[in-house]
Amino acid sequence: MYPITDTYRALVHELAEFIPSTRLLTDELSRLALGTDASFYRLVPQLVVRVESEREVQQVLHSCARRGLPVTFRAAGTSLSGQAVTDSVLIQLGNGWNGHQLLGDGAAIRLQPGVIGARANSILAPLQRKIGPDPASINACMIGGIAANNASGMCCGTAENSYNTLLELRLIFADGTLLDTADAASVAxxxxSHAELLEQLRQLGEQTRANQPLAERIRHKYRLKNTTGYGINALVDFEDPLEILKHLMIGSEGTLGFISAITYRTVPDYPDKAAALIHFPDIHTACTATTLLKETPVSAVELLDRASLRSVQHMPGMPDDLAELPEGATALLVDVRGADDGQLEQNIQYICRTLADIPVLRPLEFTRDPATYDSYWNVRKGTFPAVGANRVIGTTVIIEDVAFPLERLAEGVLDLQELLHKHGYHEAILFGHALEGNLHFVFTQSFNDPAEVARYSAFMEELAQLVAVDYGGSLKAEHGTGRNMAPYVELEWGSEAYALMKRIKQLFDPACLLNPDVLISDNPKVHVENLKPLPEANPIVDNCIECGFCEAVCPSRRLTLSPRQRIVIWRELQRRRQQGASAESIRALEQGWQYQGLDTCALDGLCSTRCPVGINTGNLVRDLRGKQNRNLQNRAQWLARRFAGISKAARLALKLASTGRSLLGDKGMAGSMALARKAGLSVGHWRPGLPAAAPALPRQRLFGPANGSLPADTVIYWPSCMNRVLGSDRNASDQRPVYQVVLSLLEKAGYRVLIPDNIHSLCCGMPFQSKGLFEVADGKRNEVLEATRQLAGDQHLAVITDASACNLRMQECSNERLQFYEAADFIHRHALPRLEIQPADERIALHLTCSTTMGGNSQSLLGLAKACAREVVTPASVTCCGFGGDRGFQVPELNTCALQDLRGEVQGCSAGYSNNRTCEIGLGEHSGLQYQSILYLVDRVSSTPRL
Known part of the structure; x- marks a missing residue:
């Protein structure tokens, strides 16, 4: 257990005077979950404070300083070296740090620290600009972490990292002082107020520049990528102490202050691009080619050794020739871009001429084909996940990044490979940003016994000597020093430069309360202490490396737990059970687990789309719900057999609800249902957007299996149970149920429609699957499959449903006879050419449902919307609405949390559209717009073409 001490309880009491208690997290589950980052270290904070303003940060710093309590700042927690963990106070960004401001027509952008890197680029994309840093975690990491770690990436090199594209900063120092370097009054x-600090920095800079050997060493070191220690290149690059201060903050890993906003100079984002995956016979030849490419207009050059290529060669979608490469072969992935097609071609030819005399295993050929281009980059991006997916359960994945002088890269690679093999890391792979001499190496490591820890420690000692001393390289090129390299900063830099760094820390943080033991440390063993356990917990999630890439798309991440955090808590529960922990210790986590871990998971599966090893944490939740619901199997089977009656009863309930609303209003209905829940009745929460009941399907006109051969252009339509029950919004101008709209469109497009005659009893099984009742769920899905088979006979037909969630369940049943489609996807792919479209002169909002994304149909839905309206807005903040089937009625706060930024993003839109009815209920409530199926818009703007 990780109890909170009286000192921290007193701190909580004081902080509660100005921060709501709901954002002062002291329960063990929250502290353990929120205190986990992507590194292999485990420290559990005594207190997690979710701050929503600069004023709150200042107050927390004041309160902690008075008590001598350390604080650590936390953004996305994707740091790999232990920068964002603490056993004291963790200051976590709340929901209010997502602001941005475009400056100079996109030449610069001001960003708050909670903005995800990819979001910044999406804001800049229409202007063909982007931020310079491009870390591999850009879809998950936040601007605060990018700046605090001076993260770079595959294309930015050193010229376009945070240090070199920084314009202004807004900072909070250890003493609570706020400085905005873009504000003249603030600077003055x-x-x-801090004249002494600035004078000390001025003197340090002057002394460093006057110390010729030291100044030259600093300049030499920063020819390479280097994030080891503080960015003391600021002392030689600038004379103004304010500029020195600003640039020291970059890469300081939260040890000098809090970055509350940063202004970047943006860089061009050229749309025309090409890539070549060039195979060389050995590492020496590849490195010779890299040296030549340094002087060419390349965007990126990624080196992959034979082991890294071997790790991905059997994965789907990889180039066919990887498996045929000889031992020792090395690849360079060369990316080239241009402002237009002509410049791109010119750049390609220049590169080809440069490499004309270099031996290659395959003819050099650049591709502009998007699919092939993506497959080349998937080779590079798949290496790290490949090691993670195949590791022994209980081991962790270590990814380190070093930099060798480019002219010695080949021998550095060979020596590093030899060192890894010497210490038994035979599965290790090497890849990296070749132009910078920057290599990542990945291997698996167990920390379960002292011998394994000793092996790792011995390896690190020799690694530090090899890279920092023998080659004069960087022990940390772009991942930040953190805890893992803190003991070796002095070895790399020497005592004189290290003394400078310690002086800088003392000037900014004399009490050493900001993120202690990170970046510099007096503890020579800090890198092998507080190591994270990774016990076997469940085969569904055992491969999780806790990187946090999943979190950005999770609808519950700002309410309870993210997928990573659910796995962390489940692992800890299993660890305690396996080790025979006390009942009290287990109960401490179980108390909050039901709500935070299980009840508030939307089961959308989007986490799997971002996970390097493809984990769908929703499957873990379904599995655990299923074990809880074992006693419901018989009841579920009873309901499944009577589904037609249940659907009829649901429609009746909606009619009664509509009557109740007319008598009591929404507030009265909400109160009545709340009283019913208190009385123990199993009812959900009232939703103001709850629609009326859908009218019954007109059986006599729509049903009937065909006899004999079916005519051309016949399709099977299977109206989903949700749209057979839920009618249109009560305020909608078009009151037709969705099934009538589908039939109208199919009729316009010239299709004959068949509907199963047992439609009222059909369901894809999703309601049962979400509760872990897999046998019942699969049984219902098989009923749909059988009904459509009977209609199709031996012919090949399209089977259409009108809800994206239901189609996701059925899509995997597609075969040579039956192809399952969501209605909007079918209309876009097949019916749209048969229709005459007069696009609406409107700006509309489009919600891409999680099931649409998971089914691979997002571009189809987007294409349909763009064909029918002048402008389409897809809110960047919403990946899943969080309605989650019945979750929207049982835990409506999940839906509220997921859509908290929606209203601001859809301002100026005339209406909202989607393709899943329950999603539309929540979207309408939280946007101020009326949301309907996109099919209503298509039907409104379409007609049968004139002959």
Whole structure:
């Protein structure tokens, strides 16, 4: 257990005077979950404070300073070296740090620290600009972490990292002082209040520049990528102490202050691009080619050794020739871009001429084909996940990044490979950003016994000597020093430069309360202490490496737990059970687990789309729900056999609800249902957007299996149970149920429609699957499959449903006879050419449902919307609406949390559209717009073409 001490309880009591108690997290589950980052370290904070403003940060710093309590700042927690863990106070960004401001027509952008890197680029994309840093975690990491770690990436090199594209900063220092370097008044006040600090920095800079050997060593070291220690290149690059201060903050890993906003100079984002995956006979030849490519207009050059290529060669979608490469072969992935097609071609030819005399195993050929281009990059991106997916359960994945001088890269690679093999890391792979001499190496490591820890420690000692001393390279090129390299900063830099760094820390943080033991440390063993356990917990999630890439798309991440955090808590529960922990210890986690871990998971599966090893945490939740619901199997079977009656009863309930609303209003209905829940009745929460009941399907006109051969253009339509029950919004101008709209469109397009005659009893099984009742769920799905088979006979037919969630369940049943489609996808792919479209002169909002994304149909839905409206807005903040089937009625706060930014993003839109009815209920409530199926818009703007 990780109890909270009286000192921290007193701190909580004080902080509660100005921060709501709901954002002062002291329960063990929250502290354990939120205190986990992507590194292999485990420290559990005594207190997690979710701050929503600069004022709150200042107050927390003041309160902690008075008590001498350390604080650590936390953004996305994707750091790999232990920068964002603490056993004291963790200051976590709340929901209010997502602001941005475009400056100079996109030449610069001001960003708050909670903005995800990819979001910044999506804001800049229409202007063909982007931020310079491009870390591999850009879809998950936040601007605060990018700046605090001086993260770079595959294309930015050193020229376009945070240090070199920084314009201004807004900072909070250890003493609570706020400085905005873009505000003249703020700067003037700071120059007066902190004159001594600025004078000390001025003197340090002057002394460093005057110390010729030291200054030259610093300049030499920063020819390479280097994030080891503080960015003391600021002392030689600038004379103004304010500029020195600003640039020291970059890469300081939260040890000098809190970055509350940063202004970047943006860089061009050229749309025309090409890539070549060039195979060389050996590492020496590849490195010779890299040296030549340094002087060419390349965007990126990624080196992959034979082991890294071997790790991905059997994965789907990889180039066919990887498996045929000889031992020792090395590849360079060369990316080239241009402002237009002509410049791109010119750049390609220049590169080809440069490499003309270099031996290659395959003819050099660049591709512009998007699919092939993506497959080349998937080779590079798949290496790290490949090691993670195949590791022994209980081991962790270590990914380190070093930099060798480019002219010695080949021998550095060979020596590093030899060192890894010497210490038994035979599965290790090497890849990296070749132009910078920057290599990542990945291997698996167990920390379960002292011998394994000793092996790792011995390897690190020799690695530090090899890279930092023998080659004069960087022990940390772009991942930040963290805890893992803190003991070796002095070895790399020497005592004189290290003394400078310690002086800088003392100037900014004399009490050493900001993220202690990170970046520099007096503890020579800090890198092998507080190591994270990774016990066997469940085969569904045992491969999780806790990187946090999943979190950005999770609808519950700002309410309870993210997928990573669910796995962390489940692992800890299993660890305690396996080790025979006390009942009290287990109960401490179980108390909150039901709500935070299980009840508030939307089961959308989007986490799997971002997970390097493809884990769908929703499957873990379904599995655990199923074990809880074992006693419901018989009841579920009873309901499944009577599904037609259940659907009829649901429609009746909606009619009664509509009557109740007319008598009591929404507030009265909400109160009545709340009283019913208190009385123990199993009812959900009232939703103001709850629609009326759908009218019954007109059986006599729509049903009937065909006899004999079916005519051309016949399709099977299977109206989903949700749209057979839920009618249109009560305020909608078009009151037709969705099934009538589908039939209208299919008729316009010239299709004959068949509907199973047992439609009222059919369901894809999703309601049962979400509760872990897999046998019942599969039984219902098989009923749909059998009904459509009977209609199709031996002919090949399209089977259409009108809900994306239901289609996701059925899509995997597609075969040579039956092809399952969601209605909007079918209309876009097949019916749209048969229709005459007069696009609406409107700006509309489009919600891409999680099931649409998971089914691979997002572009189809987007294409349909763009064909029918002048402008289409897809809110960047919403990946899943969080309605989650019945979750929207049982835990409506999940839906509220997931859509909290929606209203601001859809301003100026005339209406909202989607393709899943329950999603539309929540979207309408939280946007101020009326949301309907996209099919209503298509039907409104379409007609049968004139002959």
């Amino acid at each position: 006040a700071f120059r007066e």
